[in-house]
Structure formats: C-alpha cells, structure tokens
Amino acid sequence: MRTARRANLLSRVACIVHGLGYADDLEPKVRHHLTSALRVADSNQLSVLQEVRKVQSALAAQRVSVVLLKGAAYIAGDLAPAPGRLLSDIDIMVPVGQLHIAEQELVAHGWMPTKFDAYDQRYYRQWMHELPPLRNLERGTNLDVHHTILPPTAALKPDIEKLWERIVALPHYGSVFVLSPEDMILHSATHLFHDGELENGLRDLVDIDSLIRQFGSTCDFPDRLVRRSVELNLSRPLFYALRYCIWLLGTSFPAQHATQLAMNGSPGKPLLCLMDSLIMRSVCAVLNNRVTLMTRIAKFAMYVRSHYLRMPIYLLIPHLLRKQFVPDVG
Numbered sequence: 001m002r003t004a005r006r007a008n009l010l011s012r013v014a015c016i017v018h019g020l021g022y023a024d025d026l027e028p029k030v031r032h033h034l035t036s037a038l039r040v041a042d043s044n045q046l047s048v049l050q051e052v053r054k055v056q057s058a059l060a061a062q063r064v065s066v067v068l069l070k071g072a073a074y075i076a077g078d079l080a081p082a083p084g085r086l087l088s089d090i091d092i093m094v095p096v097g098q099l100h101i102a103e104q105e106l107v108a109h110g111w112m113p114t115k116f117d118a119y120d121q122r123y124y125r126q127w128m129h130e131l132p133p134l135r136n137l138e139r140g141t142n143l144d145v146h147h148t149i150l151p152p153t154a155a156l157k158p159d160i161e162k163l164w165e166r167i168v169a170l171p172h173y174g175s176v177f178v179l180s181p182e183d184m185i186l187h188s189a190t191h192l193f194h195d196g197e198l199e200n201g202l203r204d205l206v207d208i209d210s211l212i213r214q215f216g217s218t219c220d221f222p223d224r225l226v227r228r229s230v231e232l233n234l235s236r237p238l239f240y241a242l243r244y245c246i247w248l249l250g251t252s253f254p255a256q257h258a259t260q261l262a263m264n265g266s267p268g269k270p271l272l273c274l275m276d277s278l279i280m281r282s283v284c285a286v287l288n289n290r291v292t293l294m295t296r297i298a299k300f301a302m303y304v305r306s307h308y309l310r311m312p313i314y315l316l317i318p319h320l321l322r323k324q325f326v327p328d329v330g
C-alpha cells in the first residue's frame with residue numbers, strides 16, 4: 001500500500017481490485033484505503049474533464065486546435081491507462097503558429113503565468129518546447145501548453161508536423177484531439193526518458209504497458225509502432241520504454257519487432273549496462289522504504305542526463321549552476 005501510494009498508483013490498484021471483484025474479501029483497514037483512493041481518482045478525473053471543457057471553451061473563438069497529452073488524453077479519450085490515473089496538471093499541445101494567440105486567450109480566461117523571473121521566461125520561450133506553466137486563478141488548476149514534444153535544442157528532433165497529421169478527434173469535444181496510438185506511446189516514452197524526475201517513472205511505464213496491451217491486440221500494431229519510432233527518430237526512448245516494461249510489468253511484444261527496435265534504438269553494450277543500472281535504481285526507488293546513496297547518485301545522473309539531452313553543453317552548465325545556486329522566484 002505504501003509502495004503504491006509513493007508511486008502514485010494506489011488509485012490504479014484500487015480500480016483493478018474493485019474491477020476484479022476482490023474488494024469485499026480484503027481486511028476492512030485495507031478496503032477503506034482503497035475506497036478512499038477510488039474517490040480521489042473519481043474527483044480528479046471529474047476535475048480534468050471539467051478543465052478540458054474550460055480550455056476548449058477558451059480557445060474555441062480563435063479556432064485553436066488542442067491536442068491533449070498524457071494523463072488528460074487517457075482520461076478524456078477513455079483509454080486503458082485512465083482508471084485510477086491521477087495528474088496534478090494538464091498538458092496540451094497547440095500549433096506553434098497559434099501559440100501566441102492561445103496564450104493570450106488562456107490568460108484572458110484566468111490562467112496566469114507562475115514563472116515571473118526574467119531568466120525563467122527566457123528559458124521557456126527560447127529553449128523549451130512549452131510556455132511557462134500556467135495556473136487558473138479561480139480553480140487553482142495547472143496547465144502546461146506545449147508547441148512540440150521536445151525542446152528545439154534537444155538532440156532528438158521529431159517532425160512535429162508528422163504528429164499533427166495523425167491526430168485523432170475526440171467525440172463530443174469539438175476541436176480537441178489526442179495523438180494517434182503509436183504517437184501517444186512514443187510521446188510517453190520520450191517524456192519519461194528525457195525527464196530528469198523519475199519519481200513517477202513506474203507509473204509512466206504502467207501507462208505505456210496499458211497502451212501497448214490495448215492497441216497491441218491489432219496484429220500489425222507492433223510493426224506500425226516500430227516503424228513510426230524510426231520515422232520520428234524516437235527509437236531510443238521507445239527501446240528503453242519497452243525494455244523496462246518487459247522487465248518490470250511482463251509486457252508482451254513480438255520478439256521479431258523487439259529485435260528490430262533494438263537494432264534501431266539500442267545504445268552500445270557499455271552504455272546500455274550503465275543505463276540499466278541508473279534507470280532501474282531511479283524507477284524502482286519507490287519500491288524501497290529507504291533511499292540509498294547509490295539511488296541518490298543514479299537519480300542525480302538521470303537529472304543531469306535529461307538536461308544534457310535537452311540543450312547543448314554551453315547552455316547546460318550555466319543553467320544547472322543557476323538552478324543549483326540561485327533561488328527560484330517563480
């Protein structure tokens with residue numbers, strides 16, 4: 001129970017237990033915790049759906065297309081990772097040509113910036129793939145507005161237009177969309193293995209596993225997924241995601257397609273051994289009650305790696321020094 005709570009998976013566990021009809025067989029103390037987790041999930045999902053409607057309404061007049069990302073997409077799209085999925089903010093993507101208009105409209109409807117420092121503003125607007133985070137003044141909800149899925153300074157540069165070409169409309173949501181199934185998995189994998197914070201790493205792997213199980217029932221889906229990863233230059237993060245999903249969650253994926261993915265996405269053996277150690281220590285930290293020194297080192301290494309993948313070294317070193325020694329006034 002403690003492990004599931006640390007991993008932000010307790011509501012997910014509660015949904016599975018109740019779905020299987022096992023809730024009444026549990027000890028009352030455990031059952032009460034799971035019932036409470038279900039209520040939290042229901043409240044969170046109602047809040048997410050309400051916020052999606054608010055975003056749609058705010059941007060409808062200017063005909064801004066909105067793509068929901070990650071947790072919001074799973075919930076609004078009623079996808080396999082949705083039951084028990086909790087999120088603290090909503091991630092959306094808008095066309096880069098409409099980014100300024102979208103920001104103006106969102107501010108006019110009550111979403112205000114949370115970063116006011118001049119350096120942070122420049123960091124987001126010049127180097128990042130998203131605007132500075134927004135928070136609604138009335139509801140206190142958080143909104144991240146992306147214009148692509150990786151920073152322009154990142155080593156990997158997927159063609160964002162190719163993602164827009166395959167977006168899928170959500171029924172009853174007007175101009176609100178989600179990514180295609182393949183792109184949804186690729187984005188989740190890319191976010192996970194380019195993010196410096198892996199506290200939710202196990203939860204994100206559960207998301208990816210759920211999506212693969214849902215869409216993988218179509219016989220040609222694994223082949224489409226691997227081909228799409230090559231097309232978007234995202235074979236490496238997909239390789240890592242599939243590798244650790246198989247290790248930790250028993251994800252089923254055809255061997256021939258996994259081999260093809262490894263040919264395109266696997267690093268050399270020494271680097272792969274190092275990444276196995278760093279990622280498994282970081283992702284699995286939630287499974288242990290005590291954080292060891294080696295786990296702290298692994299987490300720090302993954303944090304530095306994530307920034308190295310986002311920006312060149314001449315930007316990285318000053319940025320890390322500033323974040324380490326200059327107080328955050330945002």
